[in-house]
Amino acid sequence: MTSFDIHNADNAQLQALQQQLQQAFDQLKAAGLNLDLTRGKPGSEQLSLSNALDGILAGNYTSDSGTDTRNYGGLDGLPECKAMFADIMQVTAEEILIGGNSSLTLMYQAVLFAWLFGYGDKAKAWKDDGKTSFLCPVPGYDRHFAICEAFGINMISVPMNEHGPDMDSVEKLLREDKSIKGMWCVPRFSNPSGIVYSDETVDRIARLGQIAASNFRVFWDNAYAIHSFTSDAPALAPIMDACRRHGTEDSVLQFGSTSKVTFAGAGLAYMAASKANLAAFGKHLGMSSIGPDKINQLRHLRFFNGHTSFAEHMKKHAALLKPRFDIVLDKLAGHFSNSDALQWTVPEGGYFVSVDTRPGLAKRVVALAGELGVKLTPAGATFPYGKDPQDSNIRIAPSFPSLADIDKAMDVFVLCVKLATVEQALA
C-alpha cells in the first residue's frame, strides 16, 4: 500500500486514476453492502459486559443507608450513588445530582431552566436578557447544537486545536460579546476530534467566569471521562478544583452518564455543579419529576462495588473498542499518510475519529459512500446549523459494527475519499 499522492500527477494520469477508482467503485456497488459508521453506540459485546445488572439485587431493594428504592422519594439520588459518581467527576458528593437514563436530558433541562428561570437571584433568565449566544467549539456534537436551535440560541463557532478550544478566541469573544451565555465542551476524548483538553485550557475555561456575565455557564459534557483505550491516555484536570481556585464555582455545569459504561439506553445520567446551581436546578426539577429511578441506581452500586470496578470494567470495553479504532487508523495511515488528501485525529479514547478531506469534499464523500451502502454521519453535522464552512469534516464512529464490517466499510471510505479528491482535481 502506498500513500495516495496526486500532487505531481498530470491530467492524463488523473484521468487514468479516476477510471481505475470508478471501476473499483462500480464493483463494490454490485456487492450491495449495508454498513453503518454513523452512531457512537456500543456494540453488543460491550453491552453484554453489564448483563449482570438485571437481577443483581436478588430481591433486596433496600440501599445501605436504608432507603426502599422501590418507592417515591429523593430528587437527587441515593447518597452512596452520588459518592460513586463524585469520584469520576472529581467533585464532592454534595455537588452531584443523579437523573434518569440520559445526560442529554439533564443538559436540555439545564439550558431550559437557565433560559426560562435563571439560576438564582444573581443569574437573570436568558429569555429576559436580550439575545442569547453560545460558543460552540468545532467540530462538535450535533445534539448540543440541536438544543441551542430549539431555544433559538445563536451559535458562534470557535476552532478546536490539539489542546482544546482556541482559548485566545474564546476569551476575546467573551469580552466583546455580552450576548454569550454559554459554551459547549466535551473535554476528554472530545466528540468528534478525540482530543483531551490540556491543563492550561481547563484552567483558562475555569477562569471564564471572571470575565463573563453572571448568567454565563460552561456546559462541560464529560461523556467519556473514563473511556480511554490504554492506561496511559492523557488525564483531564479537574475543572471544579480550578473553579474553586478562581472563585468561579457557579460558572460550570458538568454532565456525564454510564450510557457507554453499562447500558446505552438504561444507564444513569448525572450532573455535577456548585451547591447553589444544584439548589436552583433542583427547585425547577422538582416541579417536573417524582425523582429518578433509584432501583437502577442501586443496581449500579451493587455492580461497581462488588461485582466489578470501574477500572476493571472499562478495560474490558477498551479491549473491544481498540481493535476497531486500530482498523480505522491503520487504513487511514496506509492510504493517506504524507498525503494532503486527508487529515485525521488519533484518539486515545472515546467513540470517534474525526477526519478532514480537502475543502469542499465532505458531502461528496458521504454521498459516494452512501451509494456503496456505507452510511456515514451527514457532512456538516459536526458544525452549528449543520453547516461546515469548509465542507471538509466527517465523523467516523466504529464502535458498533463488527471488525470485519469496519474493515469493509473503511475500504469503501478510502475509495470514496480518493475518488472525490481526483474528481475535484480534474474539475
Next chain:
Amino acid sequence: MTSFDIHNADNAQLQALQQQLQQAFDQLKAAGLNLDLTRGKPGSEQLSLSNALDGILAGNYTSDSGTDTRNYGGLDGLPECKAMFADIMQVTAEEILIGGNSSLTLMYQAVLFAWLFGYGDKAKAWKDDGKTSFLCPVPGYDRHFAICEAFGINMISVPMNEHGPDMDSVEKLLREDKSIKGMWCVPRFSNPSGIVYSDETVDRIARLGQIAASNFRVFWDNAYAIHSFTSDAPALAPIMDACRRHGTEDSVLQFGSTSKVTFAGAGLAYMAASKANLAAFGKHLGMSSIGPDKINQLRHLRFFNGHTSFAEHMKKHAALLKPRFDIVLDKLAGHFSNSDALQWTVPEGGYFVSVDTRPGLAKRVVALAGELGVKLTPAGATFPYGKDPQDSNIRIAPSFPSLADIDKAMDVFVLCVKLATVEQALA
C-alpha cells in the same frame, strides 16, 4: 359511638364538651405519636407484589420484535409495550408514547412544549398568544397546580360535583375567556375526591375542542385507571372514542403510569394522544432525550404477559388498600354520619379520601393533628395557589401506614375535627 351533633347544644354543654375533648387531646399529646397521612404512596407490601421485576429477564434483553433493549434507539417505546398500555388507555398503540418513570415529567413536558413551541402549525405557542389560563377543577392535585405556577399560567377554579367538574361552568368559562388554554382532569378516582367522571361529563369534555381555541388541551391525568377496590367500581368512558365522534382528537392529552401498579419510583409513565400531537411532542422530546429505558419496558412486558396480569395484580393491591380505606370511612361514619361537622367522599378506588370541615376549620384541624404527631396534607394544598377559599378541604391518604397506625391516626383526626368544631361554635 353516636354521631357528633352540636346543633342543639347550649353554651354550657359546648363548654363541657370542649373540656372533655381537650382532656382527650392532652392525653394523646403525651403519647408522642408520629404518624403520616399525607402522601399517596404505596405501602411496602404493595411494592413487594412486584419484586419479581428485577431479574425477570433472566439474561435475555431482546424484545419479541427483536430490539436489543440495552442499546440506544427508539423515542416512543417498544411496540409491544405501547400495545399493552393502549389497552389501559383505550386508544390504539400508535397513540401511545412511553416515557421514563414519571407521568408528571410527561405532563410538565406537554405544558412546556405547548407553552414554548405549540403543537404543530395550527396550535400557536402559548407564550406568543397573550395571557394563558387553565381551568382547575377543585379540589384537585397540587402538583398539577405547581406546573401552572412554574409557567406563570393563571389558574381558574371550577367546582367538582359527583359527576366530575361542573360542566356548565366549564363551558361558560371557555366561551367567555379566550385565555383558557388548558384544563386539568383526574377522571377516575379523582385526586382527592375519588369520584369517577360520568359518561356525560366525559362526552362534554371531549366536545370542548369544538368551542375552545385550537391550542387548547385537556390534560387527562388518568393516574388511577385500573386502581379500583372492587370489580363493580364505576368504569370510565373512553375519551378518545368520544373525541373521534366529535372530531376533537387533538384537544386531549392523556397520561398514566405504573407508579401505583408496580414500583412508585421505578415504573413506566406513558402518554396517549392523537398522532398529530404525538408527532409534535416527539419532535421536541427528541431534542432532549436519547429515548426511554427500554429494559424496564421489557421487564414490565414479561411481568404482565406471563408472570401475572393487570387484573390479577390490581386485585392484590385492592386487598391491601381496601381495609385501610375501610378504617378511614368507618371512623368518619361512626362519628360524623348525620352530622354537619364533616362531609366526605366514599371512593371505590384510588388513593384518597376528601373531607370537608365546616368553613374556616381545615387549617385548624391540620394544626391540631400536627400537635398530636399526625401529619396531614397542608390545608389548601388541593386548591390553586394553595388557597382554599372556604378553608374546609383536607385530603386523607391512608395507603402507606399500617392498619394499626391508620386506626390511631384517624382517632386523632376525629378528635381534632370535633375540638375545632366546638371551638368555633363557642367563638
